[in-house]
Amino acid sequence: MAKDFPTRAESYAQWYNDLVIKADLAENSAVRGSMVIKPYGYAIWEKMQAALDKMFKDTGHVNAYFPLFIPKSFFSKEASHVEGFAKECAVVTHYRLKNSPDGKGVVVDEDAKLEEELIVRPTSETIIWDTYKRWVQSYRDLPLLINQWANVVRWEMRTRLFLRTSEFLWQEGHTAHATKKEAVAETETILDVYSDFAEKWMALPVLKGTKSPNERFAGAVETYCIEALMQDGKALQAGTSHFLGQNFAKAFDVKFLSKENKLEYVWATSWGVSTRLIGALIMSHSDDNGLVLPPMLAPIQVVIIPIYRKGEQLEEISEVALKVKKGLEAKGISVKFDDRDTYKPGWKFSEYEFKGVPVRLAIGPRDLENGTIEVARRDTLEKEILQIADIENKIENLLIQIQDNLYKKALAFREDNTYSVDTWDEFKDVIENKGGFVLAHWDGTSETEEKIKEETKATIRTIPLNAKNEDGKCVYSGKSSNRRVVFAKAY
Amino acid sequence: MAKDFPTRAESYAQWYNDLVIKADLAENSAVRGSMVIKPYGYAIWEKMQAALDKMFKDTGHVNAYFPLFIPKSFFSKEASHVEGFAKECAVVTHYRLKNSPDGKGVVVDEDAKLEEELIVRPTSETIIWDTYKRWVQSYRDLPLLINQWANVVRWEMRTRLFLRTSEFLWQEGHTAHATKKEAVAETETILDVYSDFAEKWMALPVLKGTKSPNERFAGAVETYCIEALMQDGKALQAGTSHFLGQNFAKAFDVKFLSKENKLEYVWATSWGVSTRLIGALIMSHSDDNGLVLPPMLAPIQVVIIPIYRKGEQLEEISEVALKVKKGLEAKGISVKFDDRDTYKPGWKFSEYEFKGVPVRLAIGPRDLENGTIEVARRDTLEKEILQIADIENKIENLLIQIQDNLYKKALAFREDNTYSVDTWDEFKDVIENKGGFVLAHWDGTSETEEKIKEETKATIRTIPLNAKNEDGKCVYSGKSSNRRVVFAKAY
Numbered sequence: 001m002a003k004d005f006p007t008r009a010e011s012y013a014q015w016y017n018d019l020v021i022k023a024d025l026a027e028n029s030a031v032r033g034s035m036v037i038k039p040y041g042y043a044i045w046e047k048m049q050a051a052l053d054k055m056f057k058d059t060g061h062v063n064a065y066f067p068l069f070i071p072k073s074f075f076s077k078e079a080s081h082v083e084g085f086a087k088e089c090a091v092v093t094h095y096r097l098k099n100s101p102d103g104k105g106v107v108v109d110e111d112a113k114l115e116e117e118l119i120v121r122p123t124s125e126t127i128i129w130d131t132y133k134r135w136v137q138s139y140r141d142l143p144l145l146i147n148q149w150a151n152v153v154r155w156e157m158r159t160r161l162f163l164r165t166s167e168f169l170w171q172e173g174h175t176a177h178a179t180k181k182e183a184v185a186e187t188e189t190i191l192d193v194y195s196d197f198a199e200k201w202m203a204l205p206v207l208k209g210t211k212s213p214n215e216r217f218a219g220a221v222e223t224y225c226i227e228a229l230m231q232d233g234k235a236l237q238a239g240t241s242h243f244l245g246q247n248f249a250k251a252f253d254v255k256f257l258s259k260e261n262k263l264e265y266v267w268a269t270s271w272g273v274s275t276r277l278i279g280a281l282i283m284s285h286s287d288d289n290g291l292v293l294p295p296m297l298a299p300i301q302v303v304i305i306p307i308y309r310k311g312e313q314l315e316e317i318s319e320v321a322l323k324v325k326k327g328l329e330a331k332g333i334s335v336k337f338d339d340r341d342t343y344k345p346g347w348k349f350s351e352y353e354f355k356g357v358p359v360r361l362a363i364g365p366r367d368l369e370n371g372t373i374e375v376a377r378r379d380t381l382e383k384e385i386l387q388i389a390d391i392e393n394k395i396e397n398l399l400i401q402i403q404d405n406l407y408k409k410a411l412a413f414r415e416d417n418t419y420s421v422d423t424w425d426e427f428k429d430v431i432e433n434k435g436g437f438v439l440a441h442w443d444g445t446s447e448t449e450e451k452i453k454e455e456t457k458a459t460i461r462t463i464p465l466n467a468k469n470e471d472g473k474c475v476y477s478g479k480s481s482n483r484r485v486v487f488a489k490a491y
Numbered sequence: 492m493a494k495d496f497p498t499r500a501e502s503y504a505q506w507y508n509d510l511v512i513k514a515d516l517a518e519n520s521a522v523r524g525s526m527v528i529k530p531y532g533y534a535i536w537e538k539m540q541a542a543l544d545k546m547f548k549d550t551g552h553v554n555a556y557f558p559l560f561i562p563k564s565f566f567s568k569e570a571s572h573v574e575g576f577a578k579e580c581a582v583v584t585h586y587r588l589k590n591s592p593d594g595k596g597v598v599v600d601e602d603a604k605l606e607e608e609l610i611v612r613p614t615s616e617t618i619i620w621d622t623y624k625r626w627v628q629s630y631r632d633l634p635l636l637i638n639q640w641a642n643v644v645r646w647e648m649r650t651r652l653f654l655r656t657s658e659f660l661w662q663e664g665h666t667a668h669a670t671k672k673e674a675v676a677e678t679e680t681i682l683d684v685y686s687d688f689a690e691k692w693m694a695l696p697v698l699k700g701t702k703s704p705n706e707r708f709a710g711a712v713e714t715y716c717i718e719a720l721m722q723d724g725k726a727l728q729a730g731t732s733h734f735l736g737q738n739f740a741k742a743f744d745v746k747f748l749s750k751e752n753k754l755e756y757v758w759a760t761s762w763g764v765s766t767r768l769i770g771a772l773i774m775s776h777s778d779d780n781g782l783v784l785p786p787m788l789a790p791i792q793v794v795i796i797p798i799y800r801k802g803e804q805l806e807e808i809s810e811v812a813l814k815v816k817k818g819l820e821a822k823g824i825s826v827k828f829d830d831r832d833t834y835k836p837g838w839k840f841s842e843y844e845f846k847g848v849p850v851r852l853a854i855g856p857r858d859l860e861n862g863t864i865e866v867a868r869r870d871t872l873e874k875e876i877l878q879i880a881d882i883e884n885k886i887e888n889l890l891i892q893i894q895d896n897l898y899k900k901a902l903a904f905r906e907d908n909t910y911s912v913d914t915w916d917e918f919k920d921v922i923e924n925k926g927g928f929v930l931a932h933w934d935g936t937s938e939t940e941e942k943i944k945e946e947t948k949a950t951i952r953t954i955p956l957n958a959k960n961e962d963g964k965c966v967y968s969g970k971s972s973n974r975r976v977v978f979a980k981a982y
Contacts, residue, residue, distance in 0.1 A: 030565075030621050031609065034558035039637060042555045064533045067525035068611075068642055068658050069581070072588065074521070076596035090560070091585040091599055092611065095646040097563065097578055105567035108582055108608055117599055118522065120559075120583065120611070130521050140833065146530060151559055151642065155586040167559050342631065 007288040012232040013160075016283060020161045023291045023355050025278065033159040033166030037275065040355065041162075043299035044278055045169065049149065051201050051296075052171065052273065055193045061145040061173060066127050068151075069118035074126035078251040081125065084218020088155040090120040090166075120153040125219060125244070125270055128174045129252040136176060136266055138257045143186070144176040162279035163236075163491050170274035176266045178258065180245075183267035184222075187243040190271045191224045194239035202277065203294040203406035204228050204284050205414055206238060207437070207486060209462030214449050217270075221245035227461045227486065229414045230283040233435020235461045235488035238280050241271035279491075285379075285406050291356025292378055294406050295399040302328055302395060303352045304337045307345045307364035314339065317363050320388070324361065324373070327392040333399065353378060358402050359395060379405055420484065427475050427487070431456045437488050441481035443474035452476050458487045498779040503723040504651075507774060511652045514782045514846050516769065524650040524657030528766065531846065532653075534790035535769055536660065540640065542692050542787075543662065543764065546684045552636040552664060557618050559642075560609035565617035569742040572616065575709020579646040581611040581657075611644040616710060616735070616761055619665045620743040627667060627757055629748045634677070635667040653770035654727075654982050661765035667757045669749065671736075674758035675713075678734040681762045682715045685730035693768065694785040694897035695719050695775050696905055697729060698928070698977060700953030705940050708761075712736035718952045718977065720905045721774040724926020726952045726979035729771050732762035770982075775901050776870075782847025783869055785897050786890040793819055793886060794843045795828045798836045798855035805830065808854050811879070815852065815864070818883040824890065844869060849893050850886060870896055911975065918966050918978070922947045928979050932972035934965035943967050949978045 005018035021027050025041030028034075037045065053063070069092060075082045096112030099105075121127065128146075135141060153167045173190060177183040191208055198204045206226035216223040220242035228238050249255070249265040258264050285292040295301050304325060306317040318339060325335045336357075338348055345362070352360055362374040373391060376383040379402050386394060417436030421427045430438050442448060442460065453459050467483040474481050496509035512518050516532030519525075528536065544554070560583060566573045587603030590596075612618065619637075626632060644658045664681060668674040682699055689695045697717035707714045711733035719729050737756040740746070745757045776783040786792050795816060797808040809830060816826045827848075829839055836853070843851055853865040864882060867874040870893050877885060908927030912918045921929050933939060933951065944950050958974040965972050 027625070029558045029618065030562055031558045031560045031618070034560060036558065036622050037556040039553040039555045043553065045556075046554060062530040062534065063537060064530045065528040065536075065660065067520045067522045067527065068644065069522045069525060071521055073596060075588070082597060087588055087597075088586065089588065090583045090609070091588065092581045093584045093599065094582040095579065097566070097580065097582065097610075105564060106573060106578075108584065118581070119588070127521065131518075131527050134518070153559065169556065 008231060015288075016279075017161065019282060019286060019291060020279075025282070025291075026161045028161070031166075033156055035161050035165050035167075037169075040299060041278060044281070044293070044297055045275060047297045047299065048197075048201070048277060049171075052193075052197055053149075055197060056147050056171075056173065059145075059189055059193060061147050061175075063148060064146050065148055065150070066124050066131060068121055070121050070124070070127045072117045072119055074130060075119065077126065078219050078247055081219035081247075081251075085122045085154075088157075089122050090153045090155060092118040092120065121150070122152055122154045123270075123272075124148070124150070124152075124172055125174065125248050125268075126252070129248040129254060129268070132174075132176050132266070133252050133254045136254055136256050139178045139259050142176055142178045142256060142266065143182065144174075145186075146175065147171055147173040160279075162275055162282070164276075168275050170272050172272040173270060175269045176249075176254070177269070178256065178264075178267070180267050183245075183269050184243050187222070187224055187241045187269045187271070190241040190269070191226065191239075194241065194271075194273060195226050197273075198226055198228065198238055199407065201294070201296045202281050202284070203296075203403055203410060204238070204280060205407065205411040207462055207464055208466075209464040209486070211240075212446070212449055212460040212463065212485070214446050215459060215461075217242045219244060219247050220270075221247065225462055227488075228280055228284065229417060229437055229488070230280070230491070231413065232283075233417055233489075235437065235486075235490040236276075236280050236283070237461070237490065238277060239271070239273040242269060244268035244270060284410050286356065289381070290354035292406070293356035293358060295358045295403045298356065298358050299334065300336045300352075300355075300357050301333050301399060302335045302359045302361060303348075303357045304335065304361045304363065305345055305348050305352075306337075306339055307362055309365075313365055314341075316368055317365075320368065321361075321363055324388070324391055328395060331392055331396050333396065353381075359398060361395075377402055379409075421475065422472070424475055428456055431458045431487070431489065435489065437461070437486050439484040440475040440487055441472035441483075442485045442487075443477045443479035443481055445477075448474060448476050452487070457489050459490060461486045461488050461490060499722060506779075507770075508652065510773060510777060510782060511770075516773070516782075517652045519652070522657075524647055526652050526656050526658075528660070531790060532769060535772070535784070535788055536766060538788045538790065539688075539692070539768060540662075543684075543688055544640075546688060547638050547662075547664065550636075550680055550684060552638050552666075554639060555637050556639055556641070557615050557622060559612055561612050561615070561618045563608045563610055565621060566610065568617065569710050569738055572710035572738075572742075576613045576645075579648075580613050581644045581646060583609040583611065612641070613643055613645045614761075614763075615639070615641070615643075615663055616665065616739050616759075617743070620739040620745060620759070623665075623667050623757070624743050624745045627745055627747050630669045630750050633667055633669045633747060633757065634673065635665075636677075637666065638662055638664040651770075653766055653773070655767075659766050661763050663763040664761060666760045667740075667745070668760070669747065669755075669758070671758050674736075674760050675734055678713070678715055678732045678760045678762070681732040681760070682717065682730075685732065685762075685764060686717050688764075689717055689719065689729055689768075690898065692785070692787045693772050693775070694787075694894055694901060695729070695771060696898065696902040698953055698955055700955040700958075700977070702731075703933075703937070703940055703951040703954065703976070705937050706950060706952075708733045710735060710738050711761075712738065716953055718979075719771055719775065720908060720928055720979070721771070721982070722904065723774075724908055724980075726928065726977075726981040727767075727771050727774070728952070728981065729768060730762070730764040733760060735759035735761060776897050777847065780872070781845035783897070784847035784849060786849045786894045789847065789849050790825065791827045791843075791846075791848050792824050792890060793826045793850045793852060794839075794848045795826065795852045795854065796836055796839050796843075797828075797830055798853055800856075804856055805832075807859055808856075811859065812852075812854055815879070815882055819886060822883055822887050824887065844872075850889060852886075868893055870900075912966065913963070915966055918943075919947055922949045922978070922980065926980065928952070928977050930975040931966040931978055932963035932974075933976045933978075934968045934970035934972055936968075939965060939967050943978070948980050950981060952977045952979050952981060
C-alpha cells in the first residue's frame with residue numbers, strides 16, 4: 001500500500017495529499033472545496049476535541065451554540081471585519097425550491113427570495129455580539145466565557161484537505177470582560193492552552209507570539225498565535241487568540257454598568273483552532289512509510305496481530321492476545337486485535353504502519369513457547385522481542401517514550417531549520433533554498449513587510465513573546481530595529 | 492423569578508416558551524427561526540450527546556463528517572425524498588459579497604453566482620450515498636456503520652424553541668449493509684438504543700412502533716419511531732430509525748460484489764435524534780415552579796447553599812460544604828457550591844428550584860452544631876434534615892430515587908391518558924376534550940388517516956410493535972381491522 005505514493009523528497013505536496021486520502025483520513029466531496037472527514041480522521045478530531053474541551057472547561061469556559069446564518073447587514077457593523085470576512089462567503093438568498101416546469105428536477109423558487117440575504121458564518125463575532133447585547137447589563141453579568149464547536153464556511157479558491165477547505169470544523173471562543181486587563185489576560189490564557197495542547201498532545205513545538213498588523217485578525221487590536229514548522233520548511237499557523245478591544249462592543253452597542261455605576265463598553269476576545277490541526281499533525285511527524293501519530297491522539301494506540309498457520313494456533317494466540325488487550329485497556333490504552341483471516345500478517349503490518357499506529361504487537365507460535373511478544377514502534381521502526389510478563393507497564397512506558405521522542409524530533413528539526421540572518425542576500429538565500437524559520441530584524445512597517453512578501457513570498461509569522469531586545473538594522477530597509485521577528489513562507 | 496410566568500393550566504404553550512427562556516436554556520436569535528442555545532441548555536445537550544455517542548459506539552458505530560452543502564441536483568435523484576425535503580430549505584446561490592456602490596454596507600456580487608445552487612443540508616442521505624458509492628465495492632467493505640453529529644436546516648414557518656427551529660443540532664446515522672435482514676436488524680437495534688436512552692436517561696417512557704405510510708420518512712421503506720406523551724396530552728416524536736431498502740443505493744448507483752460474486756444494490760438505514768429531545772425533556776417533567784431535570788441529564792445535580800449572617804459563619808460552613816462537595820464529586824456527581832454573597836439564600840433557593848437542579852443542600856449554623864444538613868428534592872419539593880454522616884451515599888441513592896420517580900410519574904401520566912376507544916363519537920370526544928394517546932382500530936388506508944386528521948387534527952403516531960392481534964372495526968370507516976394503532980394530536 002505504501003508503495004504507490006511519492007516520498008516527501010519527490011513531492012511534499014503530493015505526499016501529503018496522497019497520505020490523507022490513502023490513510024483514510026479525509027477525501028474531497030462532490031461539493032467543491034468541502035471535504036468528507038472519514039472515520040479514522042474524525043477519530044483524531046474527536047480526541048483533539050475531548051482534550052481541548054477539558055482544557056477550556058478547566059479554565060472556566062462553558063459551551064453554547066449560536067446560529068449558522070448571519071444577516072448580511074451584521075458584517076457591515078465592524079469596519080475592518082467586513083473587509084476581512086464578508087467577501088468570500090456562501091450567501092443564502094432563497095428558502096425554497098420548486099419542481100422544474102420541464103419536469104426535470106427542481107429549481108429555485110423566485111417567490112421565496114429572502115428580504116435580507118443570510119451569510120453562512122465564516123466566524124461568529126457578529127452574531128454573538130448581537131446576542132451578548134441582550135445578556136450584558138451590569139458588571140455582575142461579566143465575564144462571559146463561552147466557546148462553541150461548529151462548522152464555518154469561507155469560500156476558498158485553492159483548497160487542500162484539512163489545511164484549507166471551504167467548510168471546516170473548529171471551536172471558537174468568544175469572551176466578554178469588564179476590563180481591558182482581564183480581556184488581555186484571557187487572550188494570553190488561551191494562547192497558553194493552545195501551546196500546551198500543541199506541545200503535550202500533538203508533540204508539536206510551537207512559537208508563541210503576536211502577529212504584525214498585516215497578519216492580524218480582521219477586527220482585532222492584537223492577534224496572538226502559535227506557529228509551527230512543517231517538514232518542508234514552511235510555517236503553519238496552528239491557533240490564534242485575539243484581543244478585540246472594544247471594537248465589537250462598539251459595533252453592536254454592548255455596554256455595562258460598572259461597579260462605579262458608569263456605563264462602559266465591554267472588552268472582548270475571540271480564539272479558535274480548527275481541523276487544520278489535523279493537517280499540522282500529519283505534516284509534522286509522518287514519513288515516507290505513511291502516517292506517524294503521537295500516542296496521545298492516535299485512535300488506535302496499539303494493534304495486536306496474530307501470526308499463525310492453523311486455526312488452532314489462532315485460538316491459543318488469541319487467548320494470550322486478548323489477555324494483553326484487556327490489561328492494556330485497563331490502563332486506558334486503546335487496542336485493536338486484528339484477527340481477520342481475510343488478510344495476511346504482512347499485509348496487516350504495512351496497513352497499520354501506514355496508518356501510523358504507534359505500537360504494533362505480534363504474537364506467533366514461538367512466542368507462545370517462549371512467553372514473548374514482538375514489539376514494534378512506528379516512530380523509529382525498531383522492533384524487539386520482550387518477555388510478556390509485565391507487558392502492560394512496558395507498553396505504557398513505551399507510549400510515553402514515543403510521544404516524547406516525537407516532540408524532541410520535531411523540536412530538533414525546528415532548531416536545525418531556524419536561521420538568524422542579518423543581510424538581505426542571506427535572507428533571500430535561506431527563504432529560497434533552505435526554508436524554515438528566519439529570525440531577522442524588521443523596521444516595524446507594513447510597507448517593508450509587504451515588499452518582503454512580494455519579493456520572497458515570506459511573511460512575518462510571529463513577533464515572539466520571548467524575543468530578546470537586541471539592536472539591529474532591518475534586513476530589508478536598513479532602518480533601526482530593536483528585536484528580531486520570525487519570517488517564513490507559510491501554509 | 493418563578494412568579495412572572497404562567498402555570499401550565501393557564502397556558503401550556505406560554506409556560507413552555509417562558510420556561511425555556513427564563514431558565515436560560517435557549518432564546519430566539521436575530522435570524523428568524525434560528526435559536527441560540529445558551530450554556531445551561533447546551534450543557535444538557537452535551538450530556539445527551541455523551542450518553543448517545545457511547546451507546547452508538549458500543550453498538551459498533553463510528554463518527555465521521557460530511558459536507559454542509561449538497562448540490563441541488565442530488566435531491567432529484569430519489570423521487571420521494573425530493574418531495575419531502577428539497578422544498579423548504581436554505582439555498583446558497585452566490586459565493587461573494589462586494590462593497591455596495593452607494594458606500595453603505597455590502598451587496599451580493601452578481602458575478603459570483605454558482606453554476607449549480609447548493610442546498611444547506613436538511614438531512615444527509617444524498618451526499619452520504621454519493622460518498623458511499625466510492626467506499627463500497629465488495630461485501631468486504633460492508634457494513635458501514637457511521638454516525639455524524641451536525642447542524643441541519645429546514646425552513647420552518649412556525650417555529651418553537653427546541654421543538655421546531657429552522658436550524659437544529661442532531662445526530663444522523665447512515666448505515667450500509669449487504670442484506671435486507673441485516674439492515675432491518677440495524678434499524679431495530681437503533682430503535683432500542685433510542686428507547687433505552689429515552690427511558691433510562693430522560694426518564695421518559697416511550698412507545699416503540701412503526702409509522703403509517705403517511706408519516707413515513709421521505710425515501711424510507713419503513714420508519715420506526717419512539718413516541719412520547721407530553722403533559723398537555725399531545726404526542727411528541729422523539730426519534731426515528733428508517734429502513735431505506737435499496738432506494739438510495741439505486742438513486743446513487745451503489746452496488747457491491749457479494750460473496751457469491753454477484754453485483755447487488757446495497758441496503759440502507761438512517762436514524763436521528765435532535766435538540767428537540769430537550770423540548771421533550773422539559774415538557775415531560777417540569778412543573779409550575781419551573782424546570783425539573785432528571786439527575787442523569789442535569790448539568791448541576793446537587794447545589795449546596797450556605798445559610799449565614801456573618802463572614803466567619805460562612806468560613807465554617809464552607810469547610811463542611813466543600814468536604815461534602817468533594818465527597819459527592821468523588822462519586823461522579825456534579826456539584827455547585829454557591830457561596831456568592833451578592834445574593835441571599837432565599838433568592839438562590841428559588842433560582843435553583845426554577846432551574847430544575849435535582850437536589851438542594853443547605854447548611855446553616857444550627858446544622859454545624861447538630862452535624863446535620865437540609866436536603867430538598869426538586870421533583871417532590873420535599874425537605875428533610877439528615878445527619879451529615881455518610882451523606883454522600885444518601886445523596887447518591889436519592890438521585891437514583893429521583894430519576895426513578897420521574898420515570899414512574901411520567902409513565903403513570905401516560906397510562907392515565909391512554910384511551911381505548913371503539914366509536915367515532917368517543918374518538919372525537921377524547922381527542923378534543925381530553926387529549927392523550929387514543930388506541931383505535933384503523934382500516935389501514937391513507938385516505939382514512941387523512942380524513943381523521945382533517946376532522947380532528949389527530950394523526951397515527953405509531954403502530955406499536957407490541958400491539959396484540961385483535962379483530963375490530965375501523966373507528967372511522969367501519970371496515971375491518973386486526974389491531975389498534977395509536978392516534979394523537981402531535982407536536
